[in-house]
Amino acid sequence: MDIVPQLIANSLIAGSIYAILTLGFNLTYSTAKFIDIGFGVETAIGGYSVFYLCKTLGLPLYFGIFLGLFCSGLVSFLAYRFIYKPLRARKASGTVLLIASLGVLTALQALVAILFTSQFQTLSGLIQANRVFELLGGTFTAVQLSIFCTVLILSVLLAFLLKGTLFGKAITAISDDEEVAKIVGINTERVMGEVFFISGMIGGLAGILIGFDTGIEPIMGLSWLLAAVVAAIVGGIGNLYGGLVGAYLLAFAENFGIWKISGEWKMAIAFGLLIIFLVWRPRGLFPR
Amino acid sequence: MTSTILQTKHLFKHFDGVKAVDHLSVSFEKGKITSIIGPNGSGKSTLINLLTGLVPLDAGEVIIAHSLHFTRVKSHEVAGFGLTRTFQDVRLFEQLSVLDNILVVLTERGVFASLFETHGTLHLAQAEEVLKKMGLWEKRHSLAINLSYGQRKLLEIARVLAMTRSARTGRAADIIFFDEPFAGLFPEMRKVVVSVMKELRAEGRTQILVEHNMELIRELSDEVVVLDAGELLAQGVPNEVLAKREVIEAYLGE
Ligand SMILES: Nc1ncnc2c1ncn2[C@@H]1O[C@H](COP(=O)(O)OP(=O)(O)OP(=O)(O)O)[C@@H](O)[C@H]1O
Ligand SMILES: [Mg+2]
Numbered sequence: 001m002d003i004v005p006q007l008i009a010n011s012l013i014a015g016s017i018y019a020i021l022t023l024g025f026n027l028t029y030s031t032a033k034f035i036d037i038g039f040g041v042e043t044a045i046g047g048y049s050v051f052y053l054c055k056t057l058g059l060p061l062y063f064g065i066f067l068g069l070f071c072s073g074l075v076s077f078l079a080y081r082f083i084y085k086p087l088r089a090r091k092a093s094g095t096v097l098l099i100a101s102l103g104v105l106t107a108l109q110a111l112v113a114i115l116f117t118s119q120f121q122t123l124s125g126l127i128q129a130n131r132v133f134e135l136l137g138g139t140f141t142a143v144q145l146s147i148f149c150t151v152l153i154l155s156v157l158l159a160f161l162l163k164g165t166l167f168g169k170a171i172t173a174i175s176d177d178e179e180v181a182k183i184v185g186i187n188t189e190r191v192m193g194e195v196f197f198i199s200g201m202i203g204g205l206a207g208i209l210i211g212f213d214t215g216i217e218p219i220m221g222l223s224w225l226l227a228a229v230v231a232a233i234v235g236g237i238g239n240l241y242g243g244l245v246g247a248y249l250l251a252f253a254e255n256f257g258i259w260k261i262s263g264e265w266k267m268a269i270a271f272g273l274l275i276i277f278l279v280w281r282p283r284g285l286f287p288r
Numbered sequence: 289m290t291s292t293i294l295q296t297k298h299l300f301k302h303f304d305g306v307k308a309v310d311h312l313s314v315s316f317e318k319g320k321i322t323s324i325i326g327p328n329g330s331g332k333s334t335l336i337n338l339l340t341g342l343v344p345l346d347a348g349e350v351i352i353a354h355s356l357h358f359t360r361v362k363s364h365e366v367a368g369f370g371l372t373r374t375f376q377d378v379r380l381f382e383q384l385s386v387l388d389n390i391l392v393v394l395t396e397r398g399v400f401a402s403l404f405e406t407h408g409t410l411h412l413a414q415a416e417e418v419l420k421k422m423g424l425w426e427k428r429h430s431l432a433i434n435l436s437y438g439q440r441k442l443l444e445i446a447r448v449l450a451m452t453r454s455a456r457t458g459r460a461a462d463i464i465f466f467d468e469p470f471a472g473l474f475p476e477m478r479k480v481v482v483s484v485m486k487e488l489r490a491e492g493r494t495q496i497l498v499e500h501n502m503e504l505i506r507e508l509s510d511e512v513v514v515l516d517a518g519e520l521l522a523q524g525v526p527n528e529v530l531a532k533r534e535v536i537e538a539y540l541g542e
Binding site (some may be wrong): 110166169170172173176178179180181182183184185186187188253 | 308338340341342363367368372373374376379380381382384388391392393395447451456457
């Protein structure tokens with residue numbers, strides 16, 4: 001059997017998860033201008049919310065997903081409201097905010113572990129049959145196909161929100177010049193709170209999809225976050241659509257890389273790519 | 289009859305050792321154009337930055353309309369007090385179109401409201417009016433980042449005008465700071481800005497102008513404030529102030 005089509009399939013699936021995460025990460029980065037490591041934990045919040053609501057309480061799946069997205073959005077909003085916002089008001093540097101967000105990740109993933117144990121869980125039992133498709137020699141599951149579709153839908157939705165609405169214009173204004181946005185009376189704090197909410201929902205969405213595809217554990221956040229950061233830097237940090245390219249590039253590099261060398265090197269490939277970009281093209285493929 | 293609308297008391301700001309604004313007590317009259325002049329580095333821009341909350345003040349007080357006393361000016365609140373400004377180095381929303389640079393000031397919304405609402409015809413009409421006035425209507429679809437230097441300056445002034453038309457922040461702008469709005473403009477463009485400032489005065493708005501060009505100062509100012517090394521050197525009507533020996537010396541001494 002030819003392995004290349006399957007490698008392409010795997011790259012597209014992994015790239016799609018990365019893409020969702022990178023969109024969420026870049027959204028807050030481009031407005032609040034710091035690397036929000038806490039974003040990673042929203043994957044676990046979303047995943048475990050659905051796990052608890054649907055598996056433990058037995059609520060209907062769609063309701064569980066809806067509430068799961070709300071929870072991850074809310075957690076992200078609260079982290080902004082009670083941690084990042086006061087720090088930013090005191091003109092804390094990006095480094096201080098990054099460390100604070102690392103604290104958010106660590107504390108919340110510990111909380112998830114206390115509530116749900118650190119055991120690996122899967123959401124796949126919640127859907128009756130995960131059909132397997134074959135396409136051009138590669139195989140996909142229905143879940144994986146929906147992950148791919150999610151990227152398309154999410155990109156279109158975000159493009160509409162950012163380019164087509166009054167809210168999106170306020171986001172762009174803040175990302176261009178937050179100080180001036182304040183002086184002309186744009187309610188920057190409310191807009192930013194909403195951005196954190198949306199980005200948290202996107203992180204939660206990724207976590208839920210990961211839960212259906214493979215599985216979730218409390219400490220999942222950091223490794224997914226790192227992948228999103230690498231993809232964002234490769235694509236041009238803060239540039240939403242550059243991030244999509246970065247995400248798929250990273251996934252292809254990883255999956256084709258481990259074709260010839262052992263799978264344990266996956267992380268090394270990601271960081272190799274990061275180093276190459278940081279040294280030769282630090283502003284990424286599509287600098288903002 | 290005159291009335292003070294904006295006042296500072298012993299305003300003080302230093303940047304590692306440099307006293308940029310040094311115990312400055314100065315007041316601005318309602319409805320007038322007050323020019324602030326002084327040699328380079330005398331603290332003119334810093335004064336505006338302090339009054340609009342862009343840099344925190346070290347000591348002293350800002351008083352708006354006799355009744356509001358501040359020892360801390362917050363930049364996100366100044367629009368609500370009717371203050372607005374331009375910047376010596378133009379600051380626009382670079383990734384927005386010319387039109388959106390104006391509309392965002394008139395109609396910023398939260399995420400839910402914005403799903404059900406677009407720019408009302410009122411806002412579009414206001415934006416059209418101010419952009420036409422500044423000669424930028426033809427350019428409305430260009431991104432701000434692609435404008436020429438002069439167009440950028442004019443767009444910033446259009447944004448100020450938009451703020452005088454909109455009470456979205458609770459109050460339409462009626463105290464306006466212009467930090468060297470004429471610098472680098474062609475004569476035709478200068479004329480546009482001069483007429484805009486005269487119109488704003490006719491509307492009864494207070495304007496504070498930082499400018500180096502004596503001809504423009506004489507043409508526009510009702511009052512002149514002279515700063516030197518962050519201190520008030522003189523204040524009064526243009527003819528008297530500009531004839532004072534210490535003012536001439538401060539300028540020639542550069
Ligand atoms: N953000 C800052 N950091 C450090 N020093 C500053 C800062 N802003 C102003 N200064 C210093 O404060 C002093 C006053 O500067 P300011 O820009 O207010 O002068 P100005 O009167 O506007 O001059 P110009 O006519 O050149 O615009 C200068 O010595 C300047 O170097
Ligand atoms: Mg200046």
